[in-house]
Amino acid sequence: MDKRKLEEHFFKCLMLLSTSIVVGSLLVVFVVVILKGAPALSIAMLTQTPKGGYYLGKEGGILNAIAGSLILASGATLLAFLLSFMVIIYLHGYAGKSRFADFIRLSLDVLWGVPSIVLGAFIFIIMFYIRARASLFWGIITIGILELPILTRAMDEVMKMTPSKLIEASYSLGSTRLETLVNVTARQALPGILTAILLAFGRGIGDAASVLFTAGYTDSIPSSLFDPVATLPLAIFFQLGTPIVEVQQRAYASGIVLLFLVLSLSLLSRFAMRKFTNYIIK
Amino acid sequence: MNRKLKDVFVGKLSFLIAVFSGFIVFIIAFVLFQKSIPILELIPINQLFLSSIWLPSQGHFGFYPFVIGTVYVTGLAMALAIPICILTAIYLAEYAPKKVRGAILPLVDLLAGIPSVVNGLWGVLFIVPLIRDHIAPIVGVSTTGYSLLAGGIVLAIMVAPIIISVSEEVFRTVPFEMADASLALGATKWQTTKYVVLRKAMPGVIAAVVLGFSRAFGETMAVLMVLGNVAKVPLSLFDPAYTLPALIANNYGEIMSIPLYDSALLFAALVLLVVVVFFNALARIVLLRIERRST
Numbered sequence: 001m002d003k004r005k006l007e008e009h010f011f012k013c014l015m016l017l018s019t020s021i022v023v024g025s026l027l028v029v030f031v032v033v034i035l036k037g038a039p040a041l042s043i044a045m046l047t048q049t050p051k052g053g054y055y056l057g058k059e060g061g062i063l064n065a066i067a068g069s070l071i072l073a074s075g076a077t078l079l080a081f082l083l084s085f086m087v088i089i090y091l092h093g094y095a096g097k098s099r100f101a102d103f104i105r106l107s108l109d110v111l112w113g114v115p116s117i118v119l120g121a122f123i124f125i126i127m128f129y130i131r132a133r134a135s136l137f138w139g140i141i142t143i144g145i146l147e148l149p150i151l152t153r154a155m156d157e158v159m160k161m162t163p164s165k166l167i168e169a170s171y172s173l174g175s176t177r178l179e180t181l182v183n184v185t186a187r188q189a190l191p192g193i194l195t196a197i198l199l200a201f202g203r204g205i206g207d208a209a210s211v212l213f214t215a216g217y218t219d220s221i222p223s224s225l226f227d228p229v230a231t232l233p234l235a236i237f238f239q240l241g242t243p244i245v246e247v248q249q250r251a252y253a254s255g256i257v258l259l260f261l262v263l264s265l266s267l268l269s270r271f272a273m274r275k276f277t278n279y280i281i282k
Numbered sequence: 283m284n285r286k287l288k289d290v291f292v293g294k295l296s297f298l299i300a301v302f303s304g305f306i307v308f309i310i311a312f313v314l315f316q317k318s319i320p321i322l323e324l325i326p327i328n329q330l331f332l333s334s335i336w337l338p339s340q341g342h343f344g345f346y347p348f349v350i351g352t353v354y355v356t357g358l359a360m361a362l363a364i365p366i367c368i369l370t371a372i373y374l375a376e377y378a379p380k381k382v383r384g385a386i387l388p389l390v391d392l393l394a395g396i397p398s399v400v401n402g403l404w405g406v407l408f409i410v411p412l413i414r415d416h417i418a419p420i421v422g423v424s425t426t427g428y429s430l431l432a433g434g435i436v437l438a439i440m441v442a443p444i445i446i447s448v449s450e451e452v453f454r455t456v457p458f459e460m461a462d463a464s465l466a467l468g469a470t471k472w473q474t475t476k477y478v479v480l481r482k483a484m485p486g487v488i489a490a491v492v493l494g495f496s497r498a499f500g501e502t503m504a505v506l507m508v509l510g511n512v513a514k515v516p517l518s519l520f521d522p523a524y525t526l527p528a529l530i531a532n533n534y535g536e537i538m539s540i541p542l543y544d545s546a547l548l549f550a551a552l553v554l555l556v557v558v559v560f561f562n563a564l565a566r567i568v569l570l571r572i573e574r575r576s577t
Contacts (some may be wrong), residue, residue: 115500
């Protein structure tokens with residue numbers, strides 16, 4: 001066989017090997033977390049808050065963290081959605097192809113890359129200045145800022161795909177820019193917007209480094225916006241850090257819960273995309 | 283009139299919010315810089331970076347071990363991730379049948395969505411014991427497994443989805459005609475990939491790698507969980523290390539009890555921010571150019 005053919009085969013094998021490593025590592029992550037966590041997973045873990053001595057291996061569960069994460073991420077996603085929808089309205093309805101719009105897009109891309117620990121530290125300084133305690137409210141602000149670029153850029157991309165003829169048709173019927181955006185462009189981009197929201201929600205649930213400073217941690221479910229709130233990632237982190245084996249096992253089980261949440265959000269977003277695409281004018 | 287008023291009002295409001303969101307990065311940088319001034323006035327910047335003595339209670343703030351730890355673990359992760367990810371991206375973009383591509387890309391997305399704590403957990407459960415019980419004995423060293431190598435492997439898996447999905451997209455922007463011309467001249471598929479597609483896509487691939495790099499550079503929790511966190515310059519792959527993000531995360535609790543400690547940690551945050559923003563902006567601008575050219 002000639003050298004070129006040999007090279008072809010060699011690299012093709014390498015590519016297949018690389019792809020299998022990538023897919024394999026995903027499988028290993030799932031298998032390891034599920035195998036290690038499953039024995040400690042129980043109904044009580046999902047439905048109870050930590051009782052006295054929980055962190056010494058006694059009774060209780062991580063309902064505080066599950067509920068906390070869901071509340072925190074919902075609040076943050078709502079906040080981020082409201083802000084990002086306004087940014088989108090500006091970018092698509094009012095800004096046109098200006099340099100300033102390019103600058104905002106670039107700046108949001110850069111914000112997307114800012115490490116969440118830096119974001120957490122930033123909010124922490126602000127909290128320190130106004131003497132605020134770590135609470136759900138500050139957690140929502142932090143995760144909201146974290147999700148803002150994800151939501152805005154994802155929605156921005158889908159809105160760009162709206163056929164310009166559709167928009168012109170709307171204008172020619174006498175709609176204002178705002179009406180066109182809300183009734184035509186946003187409706188046309190609805191599947192993409194839903195996907196973006198679910199994606200951002202998943203990121204919000206999974207992030208730990210930024211809420212370490214800002215949301216605090218507590219064994220109860222928060223009853224007001226200014227109570228501290230527990231989150232699932234931090235529950236995993238703290239439980240893993242204890243020297244007691246039973247508690248560490250619960251960290252593994254909490255890992256399953258978090259993985260399952262994120263996975264179902266990802267599947268849901270795929271489903272939403274497929275389902276709602278049917279209502280789009282192509 | 284009411285409708286027009288609403289249109290104008292929302293226009294102004296959305297402009298304000300857009301301005302705000304566009305300037306968040308600058309606000310963060312400004313605030314962090316303000317808080318870093320006290321330590322920068324007291325200790326020269328090169329001493330902060332080059333001193334290895336980290337004793338906050340005595341006023342010694344040497345970031346050298348942390349900077350080196352961060353650079354090593356990020357470098358190791360990139361060295362592991364780059365070849366595998368680029369080969370995977372080439373496979374998906376150029377070689378894979380449509381069905382295979384359609385099956386693997388969602389998996390890559392899924393991998394991107396795994397929270398960093400879960401990645402860290404997996405590292406603790408799998409990679410750390412693997413290194414301690416199997417890899418280290420082969421080389422003849424004893425280690426707890428919490429090491430530079432563990433951090434590098436976990437981080438490599440975390441940056442893989444970014445590098446794969448961005449570079450795969452870049453490969454697909456290379457015009458068919460160019461590849462076809464090469465194939466028509468008798469080049470093999472791999473030669474075409476190597477000399478035409480890869481060359482044409484190079485800036486975008488570099489941008490993808492840079493995006494992965496800056497993600498790895500600022501990653502906190504997963505690294506914190508598997509790296510061992512010892513404030514010494516690691517001498518081998520099996521030594522523990524400590525990174526700047528982990529330093530911030532571990533010490534925020536005592537931040538206010540020791541003078542200048544807050545300023546030192548926020549300086550660390552500023553360093554992270556500057557590095558990440560610089561590389562990110564660079565990569566994004568390159569990608570934006572490619573996107574413009576292809577449409």
